[in-house]
Amino acid sequence: MPRNSKPGAILAIILISYFMILLDNSVIFTGLPSIRAGLDLSPTGLSWVQDAYTLVFGGLLLLGARAGDLVGRRRLFVIGLGVFGTASLLIGLAPTGWWLIAARALQGVGAAIVAPTSLALITAYFEGEARTRAVAWYAATVGIGASLGLLVGGALTDLISWRAAFLVNVPIAVAMIVGARAVLTETPRQRGRFDVVGALCATLGMGALVFGIIESGEAGWGSARVIVALVVGVLLLAALVVTEARVAQPVMPLRLFASRERSGAYAARALYMGAMIGFFFFTTQLLQDALGFTPLQAGLGFLPMSLVNFGVALAIPRLRTRLSDAVLLAAGVLITLVGMVWLSRAGVEDGYLSSVALPMVLVGGGQGLAFAPLTSSGIAGVAFSDAGAASGLINTAHQLGMALGLAVLSAVAAGAGAGLTGPAAVAEHVGAALTAASVLLAVALLVVLVVLVPAARSHREQRSSAAERPAVRAAA
Numbered sequence: 001m002p003r004n005s006k007p008g009a010i011l012a013i014i015l016i017s018y019f020m021i022l023l024d025n026s027v028i029f030t031g032l033p034s035i036r037a038g039l040d041l042s043p044t045g046l047s048w049v050q051d052a053y054t055l056v057f058g059g060l061l062l063l064g065a066r067a068g069d070l071v072g073r074r075r076l077f078v079i080g081l082g083v084f085g086t087a088s089l090l091i092g093l094a095p096t097g098w099w100l101i102a103a104r105a106l107q108g109v110g111a112a113i114v115a116p117t118s119l120a121l122i123t124a125y126f127e128g129e130a131r132t133r134a135v136a137w138y139a140a141t142v143g144i145g146a147s148l149g150l151l152v153g154g155a156l157t158d159l160i161s162w163r164a165a166f167l168v169n170v171p172i173a174v175a176m177i178v179g180a181r182a183v184l185t186e187t188p189r190q191r192g193r194f195d196v197v198g199a200l201c202a203t204l205g206m207g208a209l210v211f212g213i214i215e216s217g218e219a220g221w222g223s224a225r226v227i228v229a230l231v232v233g234v235l236l237l238a239a240l241v242v243t244e245a246r247v248a249q250p251v252m253p254l255r256l257f258a259s260r261e262r263s264g265a266y267a268a269r270a271l272y273m274g275a276m277i278g279f280f281f282f283t284t285q286l287l288q289d290a291l292g293f294t295p296l297q298a299g300l301g302f303l304p305m306s307l308v309n310f311g312v313a314l315a316i317p318r319l320r321t322r323l324s325d326a327v328l329l330a331a332g333v334l335i336t337l338v339g340m341v342w343l344s345r346a347g348v349e350d351g352y353l354s355s356v357a358l359p360m361v362l363v364g365g366g367q368g369l370a371f372a373p374l375t376s377s378g379i380a381g382v383a384f385s386d387a388g389a390a391s392g393l394i395n396t397a398h399q400l401g402m403a404l405g406l407a408v409l410s411a412v413a414a415g416a417g418a419g420l421t422g423p424a425a426v427a428e429h430v431g432a433a434l435t436a437a438s439v440l441l442a443v444a445l446l447v448v449l450v451v452l453v454p455a456a457r458s459h460r461e462q463r464s465s466a467a468e469r470p471a472v473r474a475a476a
Contacts, residue, residue, distance in 0.1 A: 001441040006183055011123050011134055012182035013179045015141050016079060018118040020160065020172050021111045022145025022288035027153035027165045034162040034295075041097045050212045052101045056108030057115075059207030063199045065116035065392020066251040070420060077117045078177050084110025085173025092167035119391035121184070124377055127240075132376070133317050137292075139315030139371035144306055152285060154299030198243045198251040204262060205236030206396065213400075213407045221411070230448035251387050262390070263307030264451035265377035266397040271444035272333065273398050274405020275340065275437040279363060282413065282430045282437075283343065287356070290311060290348050292427040304357045305364035312368025321435040326453040333448055337441040348423045377452060412436040431453075 006467060010337030030048055035041065037048060065442035067076055087107035098212040119138065138260045156164040219226050244250035257263050287298040338363025346355035416432035 007126070009179070009183045011137060013176055014118050014121050014184060015091040015137055016172065017176045017180075018138070018146045020176070021084065021114050021118075021143050021144060022165070024107065024111070024169065027149040027156075028053075032253060034045065034157050036099070037102060038162065039094070039097045045097050045101070047385055048101050049097075049104055052105040053108040055110070055207060055210050055214060056105045057208040058396065058403060059112045059203050060109060060112035061116060061396045061399060062202040062206065062252050062389070062392045064112040065120065065395070066195070066199070066389055067113075068170060071187045073117050074180060074186045076261055077121065077184070078180050080113025080117060081173045081177045081180070082110075083107075083115075084114060085170050085177075086110075088169035088173065089164045089297050092096050092163040092170075094163075115395045117249065118392040119375070119379070129317075132231050132320060135246070135375050136313060136316040136372045139316070139375050140310055142369070142371050142375075144310050144313075148302075148306055150280065150302050151296075153297030154295035154297075158294060158296040161342055171190045178305060190207055195243070195247050195249055195251040198240055198247060199239035200389070201236045201243060202251055205233050205240055206400070206435055207233075208236060209233030210232055210400065210403050213403045216407045216411070226447065238277075250395070251389070256390055256393060259378050259381060260451060260455040261377050264447055264455060265374055265380075266393055268329070268333070268444045268452065269378065269394065269399040270401030270404070270446045271440050272336075272374065273401035273449065274408070275336070275440040275444070276367065277402040277406050278409040278437040278440075279340065279343070282409070283356070286346060286425055286430040287352075290423040290430065291352065291356075292423075300358065301352065301356065305360040305367075306363035308361050308366040311402065312365050313372065316369070316372045319369075320372075324378055325344070326455075328369050329373035329377070329452060330448050331372075331446065332366045332373070333441060333445045334366070335362050335446060336366030338433055339366060340438045344431050344438060346427065348427050383427075405437070409433040409436050 001020055001073045003047065005431070010064065013076060018474035038460045041049070055460050062075070064080070084107055086446070087110055088105050091107065092311075122131065122134045122138060153162075153165045154170075208229045210233075212226050212233060215223065215229065216226045222228075244254050244476065283302075284298055287293040287301050288295065293301060314327070339359040342359035342362065344358075350356075375394065410433070413429040413433040414437075
């Protein structure tokens, strides 16, 4: 473990950098109408503004995570920030649609490096109670970054331009590069060969899977290119599993799945994020297209969630002294589910306070409770040498869950509101999508109760038994 002489500065650099990545995941939503008008993009071209980023981000996550273990996490972290900042500058200066889409893909490369490396650095620099607090802050950043991105994107789009929402990343990236080089020390590098076959299978397999999921939203699940992409993705990921069982230094160590707690955390996170991307994507439409909010007002409309999320997430370290992670996670998913069901009932004639703001409070509180335990469970018991790979799997579950969730929820929404037009049709689309998101949350809750809660109970019993054995020997 590297020297940690400035924990506050180290954590600030890690979280601000990760926050910048998360901000761009949601800032795009409020800027899409202005981007379409400014660059004269077709509906398909506009969808690729987001999809190019998601495809590259999701495809390169495992590769980016493992590379940090081999070349040094500080070095890779700085490279990722440089790539992300450069891409943000290119997006802000984009004169045409193809330029913008290509720059968004490059931005996905930077995000695929920074996102998993951020969590791996927390694992490397912090341990014990300090790691618990750092993970709580990391989890708070996840929730706040998503909702605050809508506010920042709406404000900059309304007051300046959609370009400003991306250009603001440039000075942040430069400052974080300078800070990282000054404060972070390089982590030990692992020796050995890079798993080229595993890296190609992971990158191409994940990319094909994400591409198929994205395309299903427009072409339908029965489309030939969707089926081919999904089949190729599954085959490549199957080849990845076979490869990883044989190589000495795998890009995705299969031993990470040996823990029931970690495997359950990856599955629950994918389901939870599939529901949450629907919450942000469709609630934004509800506020702007059904209730008549401006982009800035829509961003401000998410504040009830953001504020509650932030407050609850900061209370997690204290709550964890009284309640287990499994209990907090189950409570968080359940509260999110109640809020999502409530929000799915919102109609054009309903007021913002009762139909949107109050359920947002529940969604924000549930997310604040859920993210820290989900993250901790995803890296539970991981050796230092596997920290990068475990972080990559957490982020892979995060991105795949969002891609799959948005494709499924969009398909559900498209089939709702037949015969309706205008705000009433939008409200029906949103209601159907959020009802489907509630189903995803219900399945996530089932995974938590059936897999994670028993795993956590078994882990506590093992630790208790291990602690009792020395006492018995001493008494003898």
